[in-house]
Amino acid sequence: MTDITHIRNFSIIAHIDHGKSTLADRFIQVCGGLSDRELKEQVLDSMDLERERGITIKAQSVTLYYTARNGETYQLNFIDTPGHVDFSYEVSRSLSACEGALLVVDAAQGVEAQSVANCYTAIEQDLEVLPVLNKVDLPQAEPDRVAEEIEEIIGLDALDACHVSAKTGVGVPDLLEQLIERIPAPQGDREERLQALIIDSWFDNYMGVISLVRIRYGRLKKGDKIHVKSTGQNHVVDSLGIFTPKRKETKVLEAGEVGWVSATIKDIKGAPVGDTLTHANTPDVAMLPGFKKVKPQVYAGMFPVNADDYEDFRDALGKLALNDASLFYEPENSDALGFGFRVGFLGMLHMEIIHERLEREYDLDLITTAPTVVYELLLSDGETIYVDNPSELPEGNKIEEFREPIARVNILTPQEYVGNVITLCTERRGEQINLQYLGKQISLTYDIPMAEVVLDFFDRLKSASRGYASLEYAFERFQPAKLVKVDVLINGDKVDALAMICHLDHSAHRGRVLTEKMKELVPRQMFDVAIQAAIGSKIIARQTVKALRKNVTAKCYGGDVSRKKKLLQKQKEGKKRMKQVGNVEIPQAAFLAVLKVDD
Ligand SMILES: Nc1nc2c(ncn2[C@@H]2O[C@H](COP(=O)(O)OP(=O)(O)OP(=O)(O)O)[C@@H](O)[C@H]2O)c(=O)[nH]1
Secondary structure, eight states, X not given: OOOGGGEXXXXXXXXXXXXXXXXXXXXXXXXXXXXXXXXXXXXXXXSHHHHHHTOOOSOOEEEEEEEOTXXXXXXXXXXXXXXXXXXXXXXXXXXXXXXXXXXXXXXTTOOOHHHHHHHHHHHHTTOEEEEEEEOTTSTTOOHHHHHHHIIIIIOOOOTTOEEOOTXXXXXXXXXXXXHHHHSOOOOOOTTXXXXXXXXXXXXXXXXXXXXXXXXXXXXXXXXXEEEETTTOOEEEOOEEEEESSSEEEOSEEETTOEEEEEOOOSSGGGSOTXXXXXXXXOTTSOOOOOOOOOOOSEEEEEXXXXXXXXXXXXXXXXXXXXXXXXXXXXXXXXXXXXXXXXXXXXXXXXXXHHHHHHHHHSOOOEEEXXXXXXXXXEETTSOEEEEOOGGGOOOGGGEEEEEEEEEEEEEEEEGGGHHHHHHHHHHTTOEEEEEEEETTEXXXXXXXXXXXXXXXXXXXXHHHTTTOOEEEEEEEEEEEOOXXXXXXXXXXXXXXXXXXXEEHHHHHHHHHHHHHXXXXXXXXXXXOEEEEEEETTEEEEEEEEOOOOSOTTGGGTTSOHHHHHHHHHHHHXXXXXXXXXXXXXXXXXXXXXXXXXXX
């Protein structure tokens, strides 16, 4: 049991690759949480996929015991935050369990837009933010310049920011001392009635739902009967504890502490993130302010290549949704692709991750259709509706006003790339709201249609600025726009799953490039395949995939049987990710060709 004055709860705010995980591992090592060998594997990013992509997705926590230079031992609870812009809502969630945050900035790179946004969130939530200059071991590190940048851009005093190298360990002990000194201890009476915040919940195959909680008041013990405020349900705590980073059982969690709780809850909806826990006999304890609900920003259809896999697909989505409250799905039926689901994602990265997990962990072959944002439509009968699927768009004459979502986009870029960045924003129909010089960087604010932001804006921005510009965005409003639905016809038949919504001024170009891209992607068949783009009944572009003249296996006849088998096998594998639409086979890539239109 740690006295509440000796607890420090903190998060690390850092841009991707600025060294958050390395620093966290270093803390764990200094505090003796793991052996050197265990440390080799970065411990905080636990999902395989996360490690492969080198990004942090799910918030997790680690409890460490640090003996300071004053001889006292402190309990440090480090709550991890995801780094990618798609997952920024999880940041504020993790921050709400902390009294402080470390703003880790790569001293060779400088401040990035997303860290600025997260840092403001921390300041708004009254957290003590300590700037930290990392990677000072690099020869190109300029800690003094970056410290100035932190002051100019964020307005934080960075004069006595610690200079550290998470890689070599230099400066890390000083940072821990500063953390103890400057981040306030939590407050909360342990004799009060229990009030705990659910920071995160996930599903474990053996234990059911596990929740990460921050105890505000009172204490929670094994065997306690708890009450989930929003659902009104009671459950018995069958185990609880901390992460060291391994899951370790303890007897009690007390006010100020962060730890995990398992109460044999079967579904994460039974322990909603942001909810408040109390004891069953004190159900009138006040609800803590929760978190804002996240809404998916992009929707796409997902269909099993093999119709027999539909049930498995539904089960797999259900399982993924158990650990991902932001994953939304509902059944969808496409003329071309059959039964599947309309799935909502936070962004493209989220979509790619879900697609990959479904294929990898659940062994499904899926076709994902081009993602689209949510549009607001005012109908002629006065009704307002929201459409996330081009094929569900009402007839043109029933639409009074077509409105698209607009994102407020904040970009930080070094001065030399500002021209490229402005060109990109203008191409994406952006409207400049602000431009400000901040030291060597320029801060740009634009309003850009969400559809132009979510798909590949991030990648474009990176290439326009050699990787230096950074981005942060949020939904701002709906705004009327001249939007049209572009249909794609294969041999004269409309394929619903290929329809897209785009701006009228871009539609001719997009239609043309889309048909060109599809021509490259649709394999030649035994007959000519016409690919057309149309707005209403007007054809705006056309390409033809010429018929195949020879039988692919013909030249193997009479000869090498194994070679023929190999060829057929290869064809079969190629087919896995194809879908028969009418009598034409269309590969997965063609469904996403619209994403490549700007290449
Ligand atoms: N030279 C040097 N490299 C470092 C230092 N800290 C981290 N790195 C390297 O920078 C890269 C990114 O570090 P990570 O700790 O994975 O970055 P992160 O911020 O956790 O990234 P996400 O998990 O994606 O948010 C890795 O290759 C690290 O080895 C440092 O102090 N010096």
